Amino acid sequence: xxxxxxxxxxxxxxxxxxxxxxxxxxxxxxxxxxxxxxxxxxxxxxxxxxxxxxxxxxxxxxxxxxxxxxxxxxxxxxxxxxxxxxxxxxxxxxxxxxxxxxxxxxxxxxxxxxxxxxxxxxxxxxxxxxxxxxxxxxxxxxxxxxxxxxxxxxxxxxxxxxxxxxxxxxxxxxxxxxxxxxxxxxxxxxxxxxxxxxxxxxxxxxxxxxxxxxxxxxxxxxxxxxxxxxxxxxxxxxxxxxxxxxxxxxxxxxxxxxxxxxxxxxxxxxxxxxxxxxxxxxxxxxxxxxxxxxxxxxxxxxxxxxxxxxxxxxxxxxxxxxxxxxxxxxxxxxxxxxxxxxxxxxxxxxxxxxxxxxxxxxxxxxxxxxx
Amino acid sequence: xxxxxxxxxxxxxxxxxxxxxxxxxxxxxxxxxxxxxxxxxxxxxxxxxxxxxxxxxxxxxxxxxxxxxxxxxxxxxxxxxxxxxxxxxxxxxxxxxxxxxxxxxxxxxxxxxxxxxxxxxxxxxxxxxxxxxxxxxxxxxxxxxxxxxxxxxxxxxxxxxxxxxxxxxxxxxxxxxxxxxxxxxxxxxxxxxxxxxxxxxxxxxxxxxxxxxxxxxxxxxxxxxxxxxxxxxxxxxxxxxxxxxxxxxxxxxxxxxxxxxxxxxxxxxxxxxxxxxxxxxxxxxxxxxxxxxxxxxxxxxxxxxxxxxxxxxxxxxxxxxxxxxxxxxxxxxxxxxxxxxxxxxxxxxxxxxxxxxxxxxxxxxxxxxxx
Numbered sequence: 001x002x003x004x005x006x007x008x009x010x011x012x013x014x015x016x017x018x019x020x021x022x023x024x025x026x027x028x029x030x031x032x033x034x035x036x037x038x039x040x041x042x043x044x045x046x047x048x049x050x051x052x053x054x055x056x057x058x059x060x061x062x063x064x065x066x067x068x069x070x071x072x073x074x075x076x077x078x079x080x081x082x083x084x085x086x087x088x089x090x091x092x093x094x095x096x097x098x099x100x101x102x103x104x105x106x107x108x109x110x111x112x113x114x115x116x117x118x119x120x121x122x123x124x125x126x127x128x129x130x131x132x133x134x135x136x137x138x139x140x141x142x143x144x145x146x147x148x149x150x151x152x153x154x155x156x157x158x159x160x161x162x163x164x165x166x167x168x169x170x171x172x173x174x175x176x177x178x179x180x181x182x183x184x185x186x187x188x189x190x191x192x193x194x195x196x197x198x199x200x201x202x203x204x205x206x207x208x209x210x211x212x213x214x215x216x217x218x219x220x221x222x223x224x225x226x227x228x229x230x231x232x233x234x235x236x237x238x239x240x241x242x243x244x245x246x247x248x249x250x251x252x253x254x255x256x257x258x259x260x261x262x263x264x265x266x267x268x269x270x271x272x273x274x275x276x277x278x279x280x281x282x283x284x285x286x287x288x289x290x291x292x293x294x295x296x297x298x299x300x301x302x303x304x305x306x307x308x309x310x311x312x313x314x315x316x317x318x319x320x321x322x323x324x325x326x327x328x329x330x331x332x333x334x335x336x337x338x339x340x341x342x343x344x345x346x347x348x349x350x351x352x353x354x355x356x357x358x359x360x361x362x363x364x365x366x367x368x369x370x371x
Numbered sequence: 372x373x374x375x376x377x378x379x380x381x382x383x384x385x386x387x388x389x390x391x392x393x394x395x396x397x398x399x400x401x402x403x404x405x406x407x408x409x410x411x412x413x414x415x416x417x418x419x420x421x422x423x424x425x426x427x428x429x430x431x432x433x434x435x436x437x438x439x440x441x442x443x444x445x446x447x448x449x450x451x452x453x454x455x456x457x458x459x460x461x462x463x464x465x466x467x468x469x470x471x472x473x474x475x476x477x478x479x480x481x482x483x484x485x486x487x488x489x490x491x492x493x494x495x496x497x498x499x500x501x502x503x504x505x506x507x508x509x510x511x512x513x514x515x516x517x518x519x520x521x522x523x524x525x526x527x528x529x530x531x532x533x534x535x536x537x538x539x540x541x542x543x544x545x546x547x548x549x550x551x552x553x554x555x556x557x558x559x560x561x562x563x564x565x566x567x568x569x570x571x572x573x574x575x576x577x578x579x580x581x582x583x584x585x586x587x588x589x590x591x592x593x594x595x596x597x598x599x600x601x602x603x604x605x606x607x608x609x610x611x612x613x614x615x616x617x618x619x620x621x622x623x624x625x626x627x628x629x630x631x632x633x634x635x636x637x638x639x640x641x642x643x644x645x646x647x648x649x650x651x652x653x654x655x656x657x658x659x660x661x662x663x664x665x666x667x668x669x670x671x672x673x674x675x676x677x678x679x680x681x682x683x684x685x686x687x688x689x690x691x692x693x694x695x696x697x698x699x700x701x702x703x704x705x706x707x708x709x710x711x712x713x714x715x716x717x718x719x720x721x722x723x724x725x726x727x728x729x730x731x732x733x734x735x736x737x738x739x740x741x742x
Contacts (some may be wrong), residue, residue: 054711195566196562197733198732199428340425349714362570366569
């Protein structure tokens with residue numbers, strides 16, 4: 001293993017003043033943020049790499065110094081003797097084949113123990129999404145919030161299963177629970193709804209929120225059959241080998257559910273969402289969508305009727321005046337209709353692990369960066 | 372004048388606890404926000420109406436109770452004996468022909484006196500934009516920031532003239548300076564750049580930021596001449612009787628300047644922006660823009676080359692793969708290209724006084740609403 005210097009790192013709560021006279025920044029207090037990661041898959045790794053890549057920006061622009069206490073995986077954790085920077089961790093990881101062979105690995109180490117051993121910072125939850133019972137992420141997030149840790153997550157499962165309970169725990173403990181990465185990665189959906197449209201009444205939402213299904217529908221518009229389009233998506237790594245969550249509409253349903261609960265302050269469950277997928281497209285819709293100036297899209301929808309809100313995932317033919325008309329391939333987009341700000345549409349954003357990692361980092365920055 | 376009850380209003384710093392057991396909100400501390408308005412034109416009035424319309428939402432969702440201390444105009448101010456709600460002010464205004472005839476009018480009353488007489492809250496600056504010397508808004512904003520008041524403004528002038536100085540004053544006094552309303556009203560440009568793309572490196576920005584010029588160019592694409600299109604815009608109240616700031620590109624230049632300074636933390640002035648308008652469109656460009664699948668747009672642009680940033684307002688032919696291609700008529704839109712989140716485009720948003728008022732209210736909410 002390459003030499004890894006872990007000497008005289010600052011204590012968790014220490015603060016140092018830096019002065020960037022050359023830049024526009026005035027004297028800035030540097031804040032050290034303690035971070036614990038749970039789940040080191042593609043998204044967790046991309047997040048670590050991004051924190052390393054952005055260390056200068058985080059310090060200079062936001063006054064944040066992100067340090068890692070531990071990284072949990074099945075059966076244990078990498079626990080560092082002092083808080084490490086992302087670069088130091090990447091260096092220590094790169095020569096290992098599996099986490100349990102790493103010299104910092106502590107088998108059976110419990111997340112609760114880590115959460116209680118240092119000053120609370122941010123738990124980054126990146127375990128695999130499970131929309132059936134939300135586990136194991138649900139337990140991790142509850143444990144963190146109850147101990148005064150902020151939580152940012154790219155994991156839809158816990159929020160699909162118990163949004164109300166988690167939101168309540170966060171409010172009671174006066175910590176943030178942010179999940180940009182769980183609602184379309186780098187495409188800002190929640191941010192725009194909650195921040196950019198603050199004070200507006202959002203009475204309708206329509207979103208293309210799943211890249212796999214949008215890719216397949218785009219290919220079908222070009223005249224390719226469903227099976228062939230799905231195979232192409234799988235070959236390109238866009239669709240998973242078991243694509244059912246995507247093509248049956250549940251991924252879109254989960255995202256629109258999270259957006260509805262956050263935006264409308266509600267407590268909907270997946271049972272409240274009328275869900276349609278793209279596996280059996282009525283021929284009439286397919287023909288209609290092939291017409292000039294038309295497109296067939298799988299839209300996640302929220303709309304209000306009086307005090308009641310409706311949630312739906314539905315195959316919908318839109319025409320070229322619709323703001324999501326040009327959103328093709330793996331691209332995503334969302335439209336909000338409001339009472340005081342008219343209609344706002346956001347499109348684009350990276351859907352890969354790097355995009356999800358960027359969403360996690362953004363949420364951390366926005367927790368601490370208050371002006 | 373209709374009966375106006377000004378009895379037993381709470382003191383500026385009082386706090387009361389409310390409990391919305393029926394809604395998703397937990398116990399929320401109600402915060403009273405002291406507001407002073409300067410400039411009661413169309414935007415100021417739309418803002419007051421919106422605060423009245425949204426009083427329930429502000430209390431329930433954000434725990435904010437917005438109260439007004441005074442409203443300044445040329446030569447004096449309406450100064451209320453106790454903090455009034457927007458509805459009470461609208462009621463007291465509706466039977467007056469001019470502000471100086473209102474019973475609350477105090478001729479010669481100075482803004483500084485108002486700022487120093489109560490606990491600091493938010494100064495809402497809505498005087499007419501003046502991009503030559505920034506006055507009178509510049510002085511108002513300086514006075515407020517120096518006395519610990521947050522400032523939200525729809526007025527480009529002061530920020531065009533002295534962004535660096537104002538930003539520095541805000542940071543030194545640890546208050547917020549927000550100006551969503553000055554950078555395309557309800558279209559979220561700055562929010563998305565600073566909040567939704569936090570942590571990303573924005574290396575290119577392209578925006579259709581002026582509704583008047585985009586309306587004229589859209590009409591010209593339909594085959595109407597420039598003069599006729601301008602007259603139609605004026606007849607519809609889209610263009611002002613003196614449209615020069617719009618059609619010569621200075622409005623777009625001011626907005627792209629503000630976005631550049633805020634996003635890149637720079638200190639550019641209008642002299643740094645290469646500006647082109649739509650008054651003399653080269654025939655070649657006009658022809659090119661009329662082609663199938665092409666459109667001629669006036670784009671505000673920022674792009675980075677190494678450490679250097681370039682600012683430009685330029686007539687540009689874009690094709691139908693450009694994310695701003697479908698942004699026609701008075702609509703606006705902006706595209707950000709980033710390193711970690713790919714390309715993000717936002718389109719839509721209301722450009723009328725109500726949209727600008729909604730942007731002011733949003734900025735106030737986001738100053739106080741921290742999670």
